[in-house]
Amino acid sequence: MNDAFFSLLFSSYSLFMIIRVTTPILFASMACLIAKKAGVRNITIEGTMLISALIGVIVSAKCQNVWIGVLLGMVSGVAIALFLGYFHLFLDTDIWMSGIGINRIAEGGTIFLMFVLTGDKGSTAALASLSVPDVDIPVIKDIPLLGDILSGHSLFTYLAIICVIAIYILLYKTPLGLRIRAVGEYSMAVESVGKKSSHIKLVALAISGLCSSLGGMFMSMSYASRFAKNMMAGRGFIGIAAESMGSGTPFGAAISAFIFGVFDALANIMQSFSFPTELVLMIPYLATLVGLVVYSSVRKLKEKKRIRNANKKIAKEAK
Numbered sequence: 001m002n003d004a005f006f007s008l009l010f011s012s013y014s015l016f017m018i019i020r021v022t023t024p025i026l027f028a029s030m031a032c033l034i035a036k037k038a039g040v041r042n043i044t045i046e047g048t049m050l051i052s053a054l055i056g057v058i059v060s061a062k063c064q065n066v067w068i069g070v071l072l073g074m075v076s077g078v079a080i081a082l083f084l085g086y087f088h089l090f091l092d093t094d095i096w097m098s099g100i101g102i103n104r105i106a107e108g109g110t111i112f113l114m115f116v117l118t119g120d121k122g123s124t125a126a127l128a129s130l131s132v133p134d135v136d137i138p139v140i141k142d143i144p145l146l147g148d149i150l151s152g153h154s155l156f157t158y159l160a161i162i163c164v165i166a167i168y169i170l171l172y173k174t175p176l177g178l179r180i181r182a183v184g185e186y187s188m189a190v191e192s193v194g195k196k197s198s199h200i201k202l203v204a205l206a207i208s209g210l211c212s213s214l215g216g217m218f219m220s221m222s223y224a225s226r227f228a229k230n231m232m233a234g235r236g237f238i239g240i241a242a243e244s245m246g247s248g249t250p251f252g253a254a255i256s257a258f259i260f261g262v263f264d265a266l267a268n269i270m271q272s273f274s275f276p277t278e279l280v281l282m283i284p285y286l287a288t289l290v291g292l293v294v295y296s297s298v299r300k301l302k303e304k305k306r307i308r309n310a311n312k313k314i315a316k317e318a319k
Contacts, residue, residue: 012148017268020153020223022261024049024232026160027215028239029246029253030167031208035081036243037171038204039184043099044084046236047106048209049216052077054110054124056217057227058117061127069130070217077213080106081205089198111229123228131225132156132217154222156214163211168250170207180204212236234285241288245295256291263287 028045035042052073060069084102087093111121118126132155141151171177179200182190187197215235220227238260245259246252267283 012145014265014269015149016152018258018261018265019149019157021264021268022258023154023157023160023218024215024223024235025239025242025257025260025264026254027156027163027211027218028236029242029257030160030163030239030250031211031215032240032243033246033248033250033253034167034171034180034204034211035208036248037184038180038201039187040085040088040201040205041095041099042081042084042205042208043096043237043240044080044102044106045208045212045215045239046232046234047103048077048080048212049219049232049236050106050110050230051080051216052213053216053220053231054113054227056213057124057127057129057220058113060221061124061129064128064130066130066132066221069221070132073217073221074210074213077209077211077216078206079209081209081212082202085198085202085205089201107230110227114227114229121229124226127226129221129226132222134222154218156218156222159214160218163214164250164254167211171250176200176203215239238284238288241292245291259291260284260287 028049031045031048032042055076056069056073058069059072060066063069080102084095084098087098088095114124115121118124120126134152135155135158137147137151141147169177171181179190179195180203183197183200183204190197190200216232219231219235224231239257242256242260243253245256246254264284267281270283
């Protein structure tokens with residue numbers, strides 16, 4: 001068993017799976033990043049992913065058109081983010097309480113709606129929903145090994161990679177990105193030049209909801225061909241952790257998401273062998289906790305070093 005396990009672990013299939021399972025975490029980390037840059041902590045990512053995943057499946061089944069399903073799934077994600085923004089920015093509710101409420105509504109509401117439409121509280125297997133197609137990359141697909149790893153992924157996976165680049169360009173190369181970062185750093189500076197900070201935050205939240213929706217629909221319209229009860233399994237929260245470990249940069253968050261994807265893929269591979277189920281299921285979440293502890297420790301050490309160097313400099317100047 002050991003030889004078979006390690007052979008599979010270091011195969012092109014394993015690398016292909018890592019990229020695949022990283023996709024929803026990557027979308028979630030970008031959703032968290034864009035909102036955080038605007039000074040809004042969007043913790044509804046998990047709930048948004050759930051609702052968009054279900055909406056995409058239902059609409060694609062009813063219309064028998066996968067792209068209409070994707071479109072309305074995206075609209076639902078943006079609507080939830082704007083709903084959160086309205087309560088927080090205009091009704092002055094606590095962002096954490098509002099986020100927790102939306103997540104709980106999503107958790108129970110998706111099960112209720114699924115039961116109403118299918119009579120099943122477990123999955124939408126009764127619905128003839130459609131899946132987003134996989135994409136074979138010309139030229140690369142014919143290259144041995146490389147083609148097996150990089151080609152043949154879901155369209156959502158390639159969109160996730162594009163999303164990282166697009167978020168970077170938006171934040172650091174456009175006037176809107178400058179305003180988003182300015183609002184997150186010091187909103188009064190934006191207000192002083194005649195821009196409404198609340199409007200800019202709503203735009204950032206809308207983009208956050210859009211990214212979340214794509215991650216959710218990947219799970220129900222690509223990773224699986226149906227929606228299942230609580231199928232996100234904490235991936236939205238893992239995305240938030242990836243953003244924190246990425247030091248608030250798109251590429252840093254993407255690397256962190258990839259690391260979490262490695263452990264998620266490891267759990268999937270271990271399921272094929274006689275490893276204890278309980279151990280397999282806890283691996284992605286244990287990796288998240290360990291990663292956050294390591295990140296926090298390194299950050300504290302850097303902060304102590306910075307303070308120590310500053311004190312030395314002050315002492316030197318005092319002499």
